[in-house]
Amino acid sequence: MSDYGVTTRDQDFSQWYLDVIQKAELADYSPVRGCMVIRPNGYAIWEKVQAALDRMIKETGHRNAYFPLFIPESFLKKEAEHVEGFAPECAVVTHGGGAALEEPLMVRPTSETIMYHMYAKWIKSYRDLPLLLNQWANVVRWEMRTRLFLRTTEFLWQEGHTAHATAEEAEEETVKMLRVYESFAQDHMAVPVYIGKKTDAEKFKGAVRTYCIEAMMQDGKALQSGTSHNLGQNFSRPFEVRYQDQNQQWQYCWQTSWGVSTRLLGALIMAHSDDNGLVIPPRLAPTEVVVVPIWRSDEQKSAVMAYVNEIRGLLDGRFRLHIDDRDNFKPGWKYSEWELKGLPVRLEVGPKDLEKRGAMVVRRDNRQKESISIDGLVDGIRRVLDQMQADLFQKAFDFRTSRTRFLDSYEEFQSHMQADPGFVWAHWCGSAECEATVSEQTKATIRIVPFDESDGLETPGAPAPQAGKCILCGKNSPRHVLWAKSY
Numbered sequence: 434m435s436d437y438g439v440t441t442r443d444q445d446f447s448q449w450y451l452d453v454i455q456k457a458e459l460a461d462y463s464p465v466r467g468c469m470v471i472r473p474n475g476y477a478i479w480e481k482v483q484a485a486l487d488r489m490i491k492e493t494g495h496r497n498a499y500f501p502l503f504i505p506e507s508f509l510k511k512e513a514e515h516v517e518g519f520a521p522e523c524a525v526v527t528h529g530g531g532a533a534l535e536e537p538l539m540v541r542p543t544s545e546t547i548m549y550h551m552y553a554k555w556i557k558s559y560r561d562l563p564l565l566l567n568q569w570a571n572v573v574r575w576e577m578r579t580r581l582f583l584r585t586t587e588f589l590w591q592e593g594h595t596a597h598a599t600a601e602e603a604e605e606e607t608v609k610m611l612r613v614y615e616s617f618a619q620d621h622m623a624v625p626v627y628i629g630k631k632t633d634a635e636k637f638k639g640a641v642r643t644y645c646i647e648a649m650m651q652d653g654k655a656l657q658s659g660t661s662h663n664l665g666q667n668f669s670r671p672f673e674v675r676y677q678d679q680n681q682q683w684q685y686c687w688q689t690s691w692g693v694s695t696r697l698l699g700a701l702i703m704a705h706s707d708d709n710g711l712v713i714p715p716r717l718a719p720t721e722v723v724v725v726p727i728w729r730s731d732e733q734k735s736a737v738m739a740y741v742n743e744i745r746g747l748l749d750g751r752f753r754l755h756i757d758d759r760d761n762f763k764p765g766w767k768y769s770e771w772e773l774k775g776l777p778v779r780l781e782v783g784p785k786d787l788e789k790r791g792a793m794v795v796r797r798d799n800r801q802k803e804s805i806s807i808d809g810l811v812d813g814i815r816r817v818l819d820q821m822q823a824d825l826f827q828k829a830f831d832f833r834t835s836r837t838r839f840l841d842s843y844e845e846f847q848s849h850m851q852a853d854p855g856f857v858w859a860h861w862c863g864s865a866e867c868e869a870t871v872s873e874q875t876k877a878t879i880r881i882v883p884f885d886e887s888d889g890l891e892t893p894g895a896p897a898p899q900a901g902k903c904i905l906c907g908k909n910s911p912r913h914v915l916w917a918k919s920y
């Protein structure tokens with residue numbers, strides 16, 4: 434247990450995670466099993482995530498819309514793999530208004546089917562393409578084992594759904610959105626991610642190909658943080674999403690879907706936080722700077738508060754700012770509270786700072802202190818925030834490097850996954866049987882198959898393709914794939 438009442442990461446990582454969420458007041462359990470209440474501190478971070486991503490989604494040409502929560506049961510059954518994948522997780526509404534419904538309604542687990550039913554109505558000609566829509570919504574998947582933010586029965590997300598005239602355009606879109614997620618994770622969340630392909634076993638049910646971003650948490654486990662699917666014509670055929678081409682011929686559309694969810698908050702917590710609580714990367718911090726005034730007497734208080742107001746005037750509008758002038762708490766108590774809640778920068782302002790016309794600037798992540806004069810305060814805080822954002826990424830990147838290995842022996846692979854899980858680059862022959870056996874025996878799964886030349890893009894940080902022998906069966910393997918235990 435740390436001084437802050439948080440279970441340490443070394444003691445029990447999963448209890449640490451829950452302690453951080455509870456102490457930072459991010460979320461709570463609901464009376465409905467498996468569902469989560471997102472508290473204001475957690476929701477404010479989600480709103481920052483939404484704002485940044487929404488801008489990126491719109492900058493790439495998409496528009497937002499909203500589709501119904503309920504989906505007729507028959508819709509889900511139109512795509513064979515899709516229904517097989519999702520039906521067991523669906524909540525089904527059988528009654529409404531006191532009477533049994535003629536057709537049961539599924540609470541959306543994802544919205545491909547209801548959206549494409551509408552797309553079929555709206556798309557008539559090649560002139561209507563591409564259709565590029567996104568929706569911010571909640572979805573429900575009946576989960577047996579839940580964990581706050583990472584896996585909950587109801588969660589919040591965005592789902593983008595597009596329709597295109599050609600297979601090439603759909604592939605381009607799938608990659609484009611994967612890259613959007615990659616840069617959001619790295620530039621905003623300060624979480625390094627590997628991009629790559631999912632194996633058939635791990636791909637979205639109904640997709641031709643699934644691409645994803647995969648991050649490492651501080652316990653060495655992987656967290657799939659976003660996915661982008663090339664759906665080919667798997668949905669456009671059963672839903673008759675068609676267009677007339679320039680020669681008045683009817684053609685089926687090529688489609689994509691892509692999403693990220695409140696799971697990202699789980700990634701943010703597990704990638705950066707420490708035994709003193711939450712650490713929020715500055716770019717996603719609802720409040721960047723908290724000012725804590727320090728006084729011992731009423732006389733000091735009025736002088737310090739006048740000075741704090743001067744500082745407020747300087748910082749207001751430039752930073753997301755909070756002045757903690759509560760009378761009934763001591764400064765030390767406030768420091769620990771704001772550390773637990775993860776605010777990136779704390780300004781301590783007392784009589785000595787007033788005398789020197791400065792302020793003590795304290796960084797949350799490494800607790801570095803620096804006295805900065807009031808003239809240099811705006812630039813100084815900006816510099817500290819930028820440095821913290823960059824350092825968090827670098828620290829997570831270095832951690833990932835330190836917990837990534839190349840392994841050729843299955844025995845070593847097994848003991849490694851048991852003792853000290855991390856990312857492992859190992860050879861795989863490509864067979865679903867080998868993949869299934871390894872995951873059964875070690876609980877590790879293939880997180881990504883790196884992109885190669887035939888995909889027209891690469892996986893930054895992945896080893897160059899190199900032939901070898903499958904870690905399980907010893908047959909030929911064209912390249913290493915990334916294995917890890919995952920959330």
Ligand SMILES: [Zn+2]
Nearest residue numbers: 862867903906
């Ligand atoms: Zn094999």
